[in-house]
Amino acid sequence: MKRVLLITTALAAVFSTQAFALEKVTFGTNWLAQAEHGGYYQAVADGSYEECGLEVEIMPGGPQVSGRPLMLAGKIDFYMGGNMLQAFSAVEQDIPLKVVAAHFQKEPQVLMSHPGEGLDTWEELKNAEQFILGDEGFQTFYQWMVKDFGFDESKRIPYTFNPAPFIANPKSVQQGYITSEPFAVEREGGFVPNLFLLADFGFSTYSTTVETMQATIDERPEVVQCFIDASSKGWYNYLYGDNAAANEMIKKDNPDMTDEQIAFSIEKLKEYGIVDSGDTEEMGIGAMTAERIADFYQKMVDSGVMDAGIDIEKSYTLEFVNKGVGLDLKK
Numbered sequence: 650m651k652r653v654l655l656i657t658t659a660l661a662a663v664f665s666t667q668a669f670a671l672e673k674v675t676f677g678t679n680w681l682a683q684a685e686h687g688g689y690y691q692a693v694a695d696g697s698y699e700e701c702g703l704e705v706e707i708m709p710g711g712p713q714v715s716g717r718p719l720m721l722a723g724k725i726d727f728y729m730g731g732n733m734l735q736a737f738s739a740v741e742q743d744i745p746l747k748v749v750a751a752h753f754q755k756e757p758q759v760l761m762s763h764p765g766e767g768l769d770t771w772e773e774l775k776n777a778e779q780f781i782l783g784d785e786g787f788q789t790f791y792q793w794m795v796k797d798f799g800f801d802e803s804k805r806i807p808y809t810f811n812p813a814p815f816i817a818n819p820k821s822v823q824q825g826y827i828t829s830e831p832f833a834v835e836r837e838g839g840f841v842p843n844l845f846l847l848a849d850f851g852f853s854t855y856s857t858t859v860e861t862m863q864a865t866i867d868e869r870p871e872v873v874q875c876f877i878d879a880s881s882k883g884w885y886n887y888l889y890g891d892n893a894a895a896n897e898m899i900k901k902d903n904p905d906m907t908d909e910q911i912a913f914s915i916e917k918l919k920e921y922g923i924v925d926s927g928d929t930e931e932m933g934i935g936a937m938t939a940e941r942i943a944d945f946y947q948k949m950v951d952s953g954v955m956d957a958g959i960d961i962e963k964s965y966t967l968e969f970v971n972k973g974v975g976l977d978l979k980k
Contacts, residue, residue: 671704672872674726676859677716682709682902684914685828685857686729687895688752688924688934692883694894701875709902717860720746726865727876730858732756733945734789736964737955745863748965750877750935751855752884755848755923757827758790761834762843763819771845774822775800781815781823783808789954790852796952797851812837827921828914846921853945855937866966877969881934884924885978888915925979932971939967 678686689707692698698705708725710716717735720728721744730736736748760780762768768777775798782791782805794800806814808824815823816838825831827846834842848854859877866873887895892915900906918924928936942965949955 671699672702673704673706674872674876675706675708675724676727676729676876677708677710677714677719677725678729679710679716679731681711681905682707682899683828683906684896684899684911684918685757685826687887687892687899687911687915688880688884690883690895690898691887691890691892692879694898695883695886697879697882697886698876701879703872703875703879705876705879707902720860720862723862726861726872728860730860732854732856733858733942733964734854734949734955736858736860737946737949737959737961740959740961740963741956746860747863747866747963748855748858748860748937749866749873749969750859750880751857751937751970752859752880752935753855753857753923754926754929754936755846755921756790756852756854756856757917757921757923758786758847758852759825759827759831760822760845760847761815761825761831762822762845764840764843766819768820768822769843771798771850774845777804777822778818778820779822780805781808781821782806783810783824786824789949790847792954793852793948793952797948827923828917829910831917832910832913849921851948853941853948855941855945859935866968870968874969877935878972878974881975882978884934885975888919888924889978889980928971931973933973933976935970935974937965937967937970 676689693705693707716725716728719725730748739746760774762774762777768774787805791800795802812830812833815821816834827844831842831844861873896911899911925934928938942961946955946961950957
């Protein structure tokens with residue numbers, strides 16, 4: 650009898666271990682750890698991923714890290730995309746990846762100007778002496794600004810990710826992220842710049858998307874659903890709950906990150922509704938709609954940024970979002 654009990658107990662232990670074994674997945678971010686990645690770190694810190702069966706490793710990006718090719722090669726499971734342009738390009742190139750969630754409802758891209766210099770409204774920005782823009786920004790959102798609002802291409806000068814030229818020239822305009830460059834300007838320039846969030850003027854792309862390969866969707870849909878649901882919960886808890894543990898993880902992965910920068914970024918994420926606004930109020934963080942994606946694509950075609958005729962429905966799926974997951978966590 651004792652032997653039978655021992656065997657039964659041992660088998661129960663084995664089955665229990667198997668039942669609670671976590672599936673390991675890797676999520677590659679597109680830059681160094683920061684508050685803009687906070688929801689994912691939160692989901693690790695508070696156990697949201699574990700609750701639905703995943704052990705998630707966050708692999709930070711950076712200047713020497715190229716995450717998307719790693720996903721294409723099967724080395725990582727999910728990748729943090731920028732905006733929808735990359736997904737459209739993937740369709741053009743017959744790359745079988747899809748956007749499965751959009752954790753930023755608004756692209757955090759802004760233009761900054763000096764206050765009190767006649768550059769205090771969107772329309773007045775056209776009077777700037779120069780626009781300090783990176784190559785990617787000039788080739789994408791600025792082409793939309795030229796087409797839809799009549800901005801001048803000839804005023805562009807390259808952005809070297811140094812705010813000094815902008816600070817020195819009060820008649821200049823510089824690109825930036827709402828959560829980052831304005832903080833640097835306030836600290837180094839000693840003034841609060843005017844901020845113009847492109848999303849609020851019609852640049853309608855989603856941002857901080859989650860991409861995965863079609864094979865992952867086909868073969869492991871429950872893993873995709875778990876990752877998306879838990880990430881949404883993570884974002885709610887990060888924005889509205891206790892995010893101290895997640896912030897410590899961020900600073901561990903990026904020792905140059907400061908508490909002041911994190912606090913500034915979280916404030917701007919909330920103030921401008923970057924993560925939680927519009928459709929998320931009913932459908933939950935990560936929400937996407939086909940209409941919004943089509944609207945952005947048409948704007949990019951009209952601006953000459955993308956070619957017409959791309960089957961953009963191949964660039965995303967709504968299968969895993971718009972279910973209201975995490976709404977009960979919002980405080």
